[in-house]
Amino acid sequence: MSHHTRIEHLGKPRVLIIGGGFAGIELAKSLRDVDVQVVLVDRQNYHTFQPLLYQVATAGVEADSIIHPFRKIFNGQDNFYFRMAEVEFIDTANRVVETSIGLIEYDYLVMATGATSNFFGDxxxxxxxxxxxxxxxxxxxxxxxxxxxxxxxxxxxxxxxxxxxxxxxxxxxxxxxxxxxxxxxxxxxxxxxxxxxxxxxxxxxxxxxxxxxxxxxxxxxxxxxxxxxxxxxxxxxxxxxxxxxxxxxxxxxxxxxxxxxxxxxxxxGVSGAPIKGIQKESILRGDRLKVDIYNRVSGYDNIFAIGDIAAMITEEYPFGHPMLAQPAIQQGEQLGKNLCNIFSGKPLEAFTYDDKGSMATVGRxxxxxxxxxxxxxxxxxxxxxxxxxxxxxxxxxxxxxxxxxxxxxxxxxxxxxxxxxxxxxxxxxxxxxxxxxxxxxxxx
Amino acid sequence: MSHHTRIEHLGKPRVLIIGGGFAGIELAKSLRDVDVQVVLVDRQNYHTFQPLLYQVATAGVEADSIIHPFRKIFNGQDNFYFRMAEVEFIDTANRVVETSIGLIEYDYLVMATGATSNFFGDxxxxxxxxxxxxxxxxxxxxxxxxxxxxxxxxxxxxxxxxxxxxxxxxxxxxxxxxxxxxxxxxxxxxxxxxxxxxxxxxxxxxxxxxxxxxxxxxxxxxxxxxxxxxxxxxxxxxxxxxxxxxxxxxxxxxxxxxxxxxxxxxxxGVSGAPIKGIQKESILRGDRLKVDIYNRVSGYDNIFAIGDIAAMITEEYPFGHPMLAQPAIQQGEQLGKNLCNIFSGKPLEAFTYDDKGSMATVGRxxxxxxxxxxxxxxxxxxxxxxxxxxxxxxxxxxxxxxxxxxxxxxxxxxxxxxxxxxxxxxxxxxxxxxxxxxxxxxxx
Structure with a gap:
C-alpha cells in the first residue's frame, strides 16, 4: 500500500504519536495550545485504563466504563487528529510511517506503544x-x-x-x-x-x-x-x-x-512493543527503546519514546523506570514541554521521575x-x-x-x-x- | 450426542423453558414457590432487555447495562436450574430435547424462543x-x-x-x-x-x-x-x-x-423461531406456533408456547397478539398460574391480554x-x-x-x-x- 493517508497538511510541524496509552494521551493533551499538528494513531478507537482491566475480567465493572474514545477525550482540541490504524513500519529516512490505512508523514515521531506480554519465546x-x-x-x-x-x-x-x-x-x-x-x-x-x-x-x-x-x-x-x-x-x-x-x-x-x-x-513478564524500522542498536533487552534523558531514541534526533516502551537508563534506574502509569504520564508531560522548547529554540529539560509510590488492592x-x-x-x-x-x-x-x-x-x-x-x-x-x-x- | 445433561432429578415435575426473554423469565419467576423443578435453557447466559438495544447500537448506553445474567436474576430461587445451550430438536414422543450439551428430559415443555428477523427468503x-x-x-x-x-x-x-x-x-x-x-x-x-x-x-x-x-x-x-x-x-x-x-x-x-x-x-419483518420436532400442523404463517387460549401448542397436552413465538388466534387478535414485551410477560405469568392449576387438578384459565398501550421515542x-x-x-x-x-x-x-x-x-x-x-x-x-x-x- 503506497497511497498517503488523507490528513490535512496544516503547514505546521506534525507530531505523530503512535499509541494512545497513558503516555500518548498525556503528550497529546500537553500540546493542546501549541502551534503544531498532533496526529495520534492507535489500533483501537479508545484509551484503556489498564489498572482496572482485572475488574472487567472478574465481572466487577462494565468494559465500557474503563475505556474512553480518543475522539471524545480530544473533542475540543483543534490541532488533534486521530487515525485508527496499525503501524507496520517506520521509514526513518523519509520521515513516514507505513500503516494499515496508508502512509503518514511526520516531522516528530513519538513511540508510545507500551508493552506486551513476554512469553520468553514459549x-x-x-x-x-x-x-x-x-x-x-x-x-x-x-x-x-x-x-x-x-x-x-x-x-x-x-x-x-x-x-x-x-x-x-x-x-x-x-x-x-x-x-x-x-x-x-x-x-x-x-x-x-x-x-x-x-x-x-x-x-x-x-x-x-x-x-x-x-x-x-x-x-x-x-x-x-x-x-x-x-x-x-x-x-x-x-x-x-x-x-x-x-x-x-x-x-x-x-x-x-x-x-x-x-x-x-x-x-x-512484559516486554516493549517496538515497530520495525528502528535501528537495532537502539533496542535494548526486553525490546525497549533506549532513550536519553529527554526521551529521545538513541540514534535519532526527531524520534522519541515515552512510557513502557522507553528505557531511560539512569543511575537511580539502571533498568529504566518501572513500567507503570506514573512514569508514562510524567514522560508524556515532560516531552510536551520539551517539544515546545525545540520549537522555540530553547534548551531541553531532563526528565526526572517523581515517584509518588505504588499500591495494590487484594480485596474488600x-x-x-x-x-x-x-x-x-x-x-x-x-x-x-x-x-x-x-x-x-x-x-x-x-x-x-x-x-x-x-x-x-x-x-x-x-x-x-x-x-x-x-x-x-x-x-x-x-x-x-x-x-x-x-x-x-x-x-x- | 446421546448422553444426558447432568441436572439433578428432584422427583418433581420438570418444567423445561426454552428461551429467557420476557416470557420465559416471567414464567420461571411465577413458579418460584411451586413444587416443581424449573429448567431454563438459553444460548446466552443473560436476559436481554430488547427495547433498549437501539440505544446500545447508537452508543447511548453500555451493553452490559441492558443485559442481566439469568443466574443472578434467579439467585434466590431454589427450584431453578439454568443451562447455557442451543436446543436442536424436540423429541415429543420421548419427552426429551436434544441440545448442544446433551439430552434434557421434561414433563412440561414451554417454547419461549421469541422471534427472529424475517428476510422473506432473501x-x-x-x-x-x-x-x-x-x-x-x-x-x-x-x-x-x-x-x-x-x-x-x-x-x-x-x-x-x-x-x-x-x-x-x-x-x-x-x-x-x-x-x-x-x-x-x-x-x-x-x-x-x-x-x-x-x-x-x-x-x-x-x-x-x-x-x-x-x-x-x-x-x-x-x-x-x-x-x-x-x-x-x-x-x-x-x-x-x-x-x-x-x-x-x-x-x-x-x-x-x-x-x-x-x-x-x-x-x-420478524417471524417465530420454532425448533425442529414440533409437528408441521402446529406451525402457522410466520413460523409462529398455534396455541389455544391456555397457550398450549395445538396437538400436544404438555407443550406450551408463550411470547412472540405463540400465535393465539382470537376474535380480537385474528393474527395473534402483537409481538411485544407486554403480551409476552402476561402470557408467562398466566401460564405460571395455569401450570399450578394443572398440578392441583383445577381447571385452566383463559389468557386475556390487558393492553396497556404502546409508545415510541423519537429523540430528546x-x-x-x-x-x-x-x-x-x-x-x-x-x-x-x-x-x-x-x-x-x-x-x-x-x-x-x-x-x-x-x-x-x-x-x-x-x-x-x-x-x-x-x-x-x-x-x-x-x-x-x-x-x-x-x-x-x-x-x-
Whole structure:
C-alpha cells in the first residue's frame, strides 16, 4: 500500500504519536495550545485504563466504563487528529510511517506503544495462556471463567472438574495479586450462589511468583501484608517458582511440581512493543527503546519514546523506570514541554521521575500502599490503603461519566457482596471445547 | 450426542423453558414457590432487555447495562436450574430435547424462543443487512457506524463517501423510528465534534416503511406526530415503499428508486423461531406456533408456547397478539398460574391480554404514547410522552444496578448532548473491507 493517508497538511510541524496509552494521551493533551499538528494513531478507537482491566475480567465493572474514545477525550482540541490504524513500519529516512490505512508523514515521531506480554519465546504458553494487557484479554478471561463453570456442571470426572474450576495466575505483581484477590472474592461471595450445583471447596486459586516476595518493588511491609491477605482469602501462593511449561491442562513448575488447570493467566513478564524500522542498536533487552534523558531514541534526533516502551537508563534506574502509569504520564508531560522548547529554540529539560509510590488492592477493605508525599514515605496496609486505592483509581479513570458508572458498580458490590457483570458476551475467542479433551460420561 | 445433561432429578415435575426473554423469565419467576423443578435453557447466559438495544447500537448506553445474567436474576430461587445451550430438536414422543450439551428430559415443555428477523427468503439481504434482535446485532451496528466514519476519512470519491455516511433503516415500527431518531441526534450533536474533517450535511438517514403510516398499530395521532418529529430531525421517511433488493451498496425499492449505503438496518419483518420436532400442523404463517387460549401448542397436552413465538388466534387478535414485551410477560405469568392449576387438578384459565398501550421515542423530549389506564385511552405526544417512556423503560430494565447505570447515562447525555459509548469493541464481525469495494486514490 503506497497511497498517503488523507490528513490535512496544516503547514505546521506534525507530531505523530503512535499509541494512545497513558503516555500518548498525556503528550497529546500537553500540546493542546501549541502551534503544531498532533496526529495520534492507535489500533483501537479508545484509551484503556489498564489498572482496572482485572475488574472487567472478574465481572466487577462494565468494559465500557474503563475505556474512553480518543475522539471524545480530544473533542475540543483543534490541532488533534486521530487515525485508527496499525503501524507496520517506520521509514526513518523519509520521515513516514507505513500503516494499515496508508502512509503518514511526520516531522516528530513519538513511540508510545507500551508493552506486551513476554512469553520468553514459549509458543505453547503464548497460545494457551490468557494475558491481561488489553480489553479483549479481560473480556476473554471473563468469558472463560464463566464458561468454565457452565461447562463444569456437565463434568463427573474429578480431575476434569478440577481443571475447569482451578485457576493458575503467573506473576505476583499488582495485576497478579489483584486478580487472585478478586477471584477469591468471587469464590466466596458470588459463584456459590450462581452455581449451587458445584462445590466451591474444589475451586483452587494458585498464584506463582518467581521471587521470594510478592509485589516486587514495593516495601517489605506491603509484600508481607499482601501475602497474608491472600492467604487469609485461601489463595495458594507459590513463591520462588517459575512456570516451566503449560500444555493447556498441566502447569509444570521448575521445581517439578504440577498443577492442573484449563485457565492459566499470564500476569508475569512484559516486554516493549517496538515497530520495525528502528535501528537495532537502539533496542535494548526486553525490546525497549533506549532513550536519553529527554526521551529521545538513541540514534535519532526527531524520534522519541515515552512510557513502557522507553528505557531511560539512569543511575537511580539502571533498568529504566518501572513500567507503570506514573512514569508514562510524567514522560508524556515532560516531552510536551520539551517539544515546545525545540520549537522555540530553547534548551531541553531532563526528565526526572517523581515517584509518588505504588499500591495494590487484594480485596474488600484490604490493600497495601507505599506512598511518597513531598518526598516523605508513608506505608499503610488494610482499610485505609483500600480507601486510598479506590479514591486514586476513581479520579484517574478518564471521563466523568465513566467515574460515575464505576462508582455505582463499586458501591453496589460493596453493599451487596455481588458483582453484576457476569456476562458471556461478544468475545468470540473460544477455548478448546471441553468435548475434545474431556470424555463425557452418559449420566441419566 | 446421546448422553444426558447432568441436572439433578428432584422427583418433581420438570418444567423445561426454552428461551429467557420476557416470557420465559416471567414464567420461571411465577413458579418460584411451586413444587416443581424449573429448567431454563438459553444460548446466552443473560436476559436481554430488547427495547433498549437501539440505544446500545447508537452508543447511548453500555451493553452490559441492558443485559442481566439469568443466574443472578434467579439467585434466590431454589427450584431453578439454568443451562447455557442451543436446543436442536424436540423429541415429543420421548419427552426429551436434544441440545448442544446433551439430552434434557421434561414433563412440561414451554417454547419461549421469541422471534427472529424475517428476510422473506432473501439470502443476499440476510447476509448484508444488520438486524436489531440481539446484543450481538446491536454491537455489530455500533461498531459498523463508528468504523464507517473512521473509513470515510480516507475516501475522496463522493459516491463512495456517501455509501459510508448514509444509513437506510427498513421498517417504520418502534425500533426503526427510534433508531432513525437516535442516528439523527448523533448526526446533530455528537459526530460533527468527533469527525471535524467530515461534512455531516452529507450524512443522510433514510427510513423505509411499507405502509402509509409509521408505527402501525398505534393511533393516527402517534403516527403523524412521529413522522413530523422525524422530518424535523431531517430524516428522509419513505412511506409506501418496500425494499426489493440490496447488494451491500445499492438499495433498490419496489418503486424503482435507489439509495446508496453500506449500512442497511433491518427493523422490518420478524417471524417465530420454532425448533425442529414440533409437528408441521402446529406451525402457522410466520413460523409462529398455534396455541389455544391456555397457550398450549395445538396437538400436544404438555407443550406450551408463550411470547412472540405463540400465535393465539382470537376474535380480537385474528393474527395473534402483537409481538411485544407486554403480551409476552402476561402470557408467562398466566401460564405460571395455569401450570399450578394443572398440578392441583383445577381447571385452566383463559389468557386475556390487558393492553396497556404502546409508545415510541423519537429523540430528546420527543416521544409518542397511546396509553390505556383502567380501559381509558390517553394519547400524548412530545415532552410528557418522553418522560413517560423514560420512566417505564427505566423501571423495566432488570436489575437495580443496571437501572442506576442507565440513569447515569441518560442524565449525562441529556445535559451534555453527548453519548459516551462510542467504542469499537470486541465484536469481530467485519464489514467487507472498503479496500475491496472502493478504489483508494493516492493523495499526498
Amino acid at each position: 509458543r505453547a504458553m503464548e497460545e494457551k495462556a490468557i494475558s491481561m494487557k488489553s480489553l479483549d484479554d479481560a473480556l476473554t478471561l471473563r468469558n472463560t471463567i464463566l464458561k468454565n463453570f457452565e461447562q463444569a456442571l456437565q463434568i463427573e470426572d474429578d480431575e476434569q472438574l478440577n481443571s475447569l474450576m482451578d485457576y493458575v495466575i503467573v506473576g505476583g505483581g499488582a495485576t497478579g495479586v489483584e486478580l487472585a484477590g478478586a477471584l477469591s472474592e468471587l469464590r466466596k461471595h458470588v459463584l456459590p450462589k450462581d452455581y449451587r450445583e458445584l462445590n466451591f471447596k474444589e475451586m483452587d486459586i494458585h498464584l506463582i511468583q518467581s521471587g521470594p516476595a510478592l509485589l516486587k518493588g514495593m516495601s517489605a511491609e506491603a509484600s508481607e501484608k499482601a501475602l497474608k491477605f491472600l492467604e487469609d482469602f485461601g489463595v495458594n501462593v507459590w513463591l520462588n517458582r517459575r512456570v516451566k511449561s503449560y500444555d493447556g491442562c498441566t502447569v509444570t513448575l521448575d521445581t517439578g511440581e504440577t498443577l492442573i488447570t484449563r485457565t492459566l493467566i499470564w500476569a508475569a 477493605n484490604r490493600a497495601v500502599a507505599d506512598l511518597k508525599i513531598f518526598k516523605k514515605e508513608y506505608k499503610t496496609q488494610g482499610f485505609l490503603a483500600w480507601l486510598i486505592w479506590m479514591f486514586i483509581h476513581l479520579i484517574s479513570v478518564v471521563g466523568f461519566r465513566n467515574r460515575l458508572v464505576v462508582t455505582v458498580n463499586w458501591l453496589w458490590s460493596y453493599f451487596t457482596y455481588d458483582t453484576g457483570n457476569r456476562l458471556i458476551v461478544g468475545n468470540k475467542q473460544e477455548n478448546i471445547p471441553v468435548e475434545e479433551t474431556i470424555s463425557h460420561k452418559a449420566v441419566v | 439470502r443476499a439481504m440476510e447476509e448484508k443487512a444488520i438486524s436489531m434482535k440481539s446484543l450481538d446485532d446491536a454491537l455489530t451496528l455500533r461498531n459498523t457506524i463508528l468504523k464507517n466514519f473512521e473509513q470515510a476519512l480516507q475516501i475522496e470519491d463522493d459516491e463512495q463517501l456517501n455509501s459510508l455516511m448514509d444509513y437506510v433503516i427498513v421498517g417504520g415500527g418502534a425500533t426503526g423510528v427510534e433508531l432513525a431518531g437516535a442516528l439523527s441526534e448523533l448526526r446533530k450533536h455528537v459526530l460533527p465534534k468527533d469527525y471535524r474533517e467530515l461534512n455531516f450535511k452529507e450524512m443522510d438517514i433514510h427510513l423505509i416503511q411499507s405502509g402509509p403510516a409509521l408505527l402501525k398499530g398505534m393511533s393516527a395521532e402517534a403516527s403523524e406526530k412521529a413522522l413530523k418529529f422525524l422530518e424535523d430531525f431531517g430524516v428522509n421517511v419513505w412511506l409506501n415503499r418496500r425494499v426489493k433488493s440490496y447488494d451491500g451498496c445499492t438499495v433498490t425499492l419496489d418503486t424503482g428508486e435507489t439509495l446508496i449505503t453500506r449500512t442497511l438496518i433491518w427493523a422490518a 423530549n420527543r416521544a409518542v404514547a397511546d396509553l390505556k389506564i383502567f380501559k381509558k385511552e390517553y394519547k400524548t405526544q412530545g415532552f410528557l410522552a418522553w418522560l413517560i417512556w423514560m420512566f417505564i423503560h427505566l423501571i423495566s430494565v432488570v436489575g437495580f444496578r443496571n437501572r442506576l447505570v442507565v440513569t447515569v447515562n441518560w442524565l449525562w447525555s441529556y445535559f451534555t448532548y453527548d453519548t459516551g459509548n462510542r467504542l469499537i469493541v470486541g465484536n469481530k464481525q467485519e464489514n467487507i473491507p472498503v479496500e475491496e469495494t472502493i478504489s483508494h486514490k493516492a493523495v499526498v
